[in-house]
Amino acid sequence: MKAKVFFIYINKIIRGPFAADEVLQLLNDKTLLNQGRIWWKGKADWMALREWTPAKIREVPTSPVQHTEWYVDYQGQQHGPMQEQELLDLLKMNQNYSYFYLWHVGLENWQTVYAFPHLLEQLGQAKRSNTRVPLLGTVSVELPQEKLVFDITSLSQEGIGVKDCHLPKGVVAKLYINSPALGIPVYTLGQVVYAKEDGHTAFHFKSLNAEALSAVIGYIRQVKDRQSLEQV
Numbered sequence: 058m059k060a061k062v063f064f065i066y067i068n069k070i071i072r073g074p075f076a077a078d079e080v081l082q083l084l085n086d087k088t089l090l091n092q093g094r095i096w097w098k099g100k101a102d103w104m105a106l107r108e109w110t111p112a113k114i115r116e117v118p119t120s121p122v123q124h125t126e127w128y129v130d131y132q133g134q135q136h137g138p139m140q141e142q143e144l145l146d147l148l149k150m151n152q153n154y155s156y157f158y159l160w161h162v163g164l165e166n167w168q169t170v171y172a173f174p175h176l177l178e179q180l181g182q183a184k185r186s187n188t189r190v191p192l193l194g195t196v197s198v199e200l201p202q203e204k205l206v207f208d209i210t211s212l213s214q215e216g217i218g219v220k221d222c223h224l225p226k227g228v229v230a231k232l233y234i235n236s237p238a239l240g241i242p243v244y245t246l247g248q249v250v251y252a253k254e255d256g257h258t259a260f261h262f263k264s265l266n267a268e269a270l271s272a273v274i275g276y277i278r279q280v281k282d283r284q285s286l287e288q289v
Contacts, residue, residue: 064283066103066193066238067093073281073283080109103191120163130167133226133252143148145179154180156250189213190280194236196260198224198247207258209236214273215261222258225248232260238276243269 063080064073067089075083084090084106093106127144128137139147148154148170158167159176169189170176190211196206196219211218217234223231226249234243243265251259265273 059190062097064280065089065093066096094193103193113195125161128160130160130253132156132250137180141176148176148180158251188277188281189218190209190277192217192236192276194234194238197233197235198222198260199231200228201235209234210257212273212277214265214270214277215248216259217262218257218259220250220258221256221289224252224258226250226252229263230260232262239272240275241268241272243272246271 061074061076061079063075065075065078065080065083065121066072079118079199080095083093092102094103094279095106095109096103124139126138127141128135129139129144129147130136136147144159148157149156157170159170160167170180172188189211190213192209194209195206196209196217198207205222205224207219207222209217210220217232230247232243232245232247234245246263248263249263250259250261251257
């Protein structure tokens with residue numbers, strides 16, 4: 058059975074999962090081809106469907122082999138290589154894994170701890186409902202002297218990831234999140250907790266009202282429910 062790992066987003070609806078040959082068939086739909094976006098596990102952001110090729114299947118991360126050498130990025134500082142037991146020992150010394158990003162050969166991008174169920178199992182943690190998922194949208198960042206707008210790449214109950222942002226860690230700002238997938242605009246206060254030289258930046262929510270939290274949780278559940286079909 059061919060792996061169904063691809064998800065397609067169009068008109069506020071996430072469809073999938075699809076196998077590679079099924080995606081090829083969908084490319085015959087010109088509207089979908091021109092307006093749709095595609096994502097698969099391990100991909101940091103949705104990409105235009107018209108840019109997708111079957112070769113992209115090679116970018117889907119596989120489960121780590123026994124002697125995988127891990128690298129860790131913790132609040133902007135990188136460590137490694139290290140063996141899996143060393144990684145687990147490091148993680149066990151911390152209760153909050155949200156600021157840890159992991160990478161090993163074979164992955165396209167850094168991933169959160171929550172992207173690796175076998176690590177969570179060894180840490181005695183259930184996979185959390187606020188695992189980061191991809192999100193299409195923009196965030197307006199209001200600072201005392203200026204207002205900046207960035208593209209959103211990911212969302213969790215704890216915060217958002219954006220690209221092409223070069224604000225330093227520690228900055229606190231008002232955030233206005235606009236994404237059709239959420240159904241409502243989200244206003245909150247956020248703080249930069251992670252900033253990389255390539256512009257990938259993470260904002261931590263300092264507060265979310267009940268309506269905004271409900272919208273965030275609802276969207277995350279929709280994505281995770283779709284992803285769970287990969288196991289069927």
